[in-house]
Amino acid sequence: MEYINEKVAYLKGLCEGSGIDESTKEGKVLLKILDVLEDLTDAVDGLTEAYDDLEDYVELIDEDLMEVEDELYELDMLDDDDEDEDDDDFLDDDDVYEIECPNCGNEFITDFDDMEDEDFQVECPSCGYVLDITDLLCECDEDGECSCGDKITEEDEEI
Secondary structure (H helix, E strand, O other): OHHHHHHHHHHHHHHHHOOOOOOOHHHHHHHHHHHHHHHHHHHHHHHHHHHHHHHHHHHHHHHHHHHHHHHHHHHHHHHHHHHHHHHHHHHHOOOEEEEEOOOOOOEEEEEHHHOOOOOOEEEOOOOOOEEEOHHHHOOEOOOOEEOOOOEOOHHHHHO
């Protein structure tokens, strides 16, 4: 920005040295143009200083933010171990199931709230395939008796 100030000062010196008369129309125009140029260079200098101050302030904020992030990530890493144990407890709940979609192979977690009415069906969030999960809820024992009331036939066992 210094070079702009130097050029405007040079032009002002040229006008004064060439004896431009303020009483003529051309002289008035040239001197007013020089005044406007000086005002513009002063405004640009002010903006440059404000920009530099703002840049310094943003750097300070960035440093403070990095310190906060470091503290948060450190705490988050400590909490990750606890969260893993909580996730295991969540999956062990009787009303929660981890299912692999037979259509697309996507694994997802569902509970009774995700099931449609009493049909015990759930929709795969990836492909939209509707799964009948009564087989997952059924606790059939080895002798063919089932707690859901169904009897297992030899045809069912082959499947």
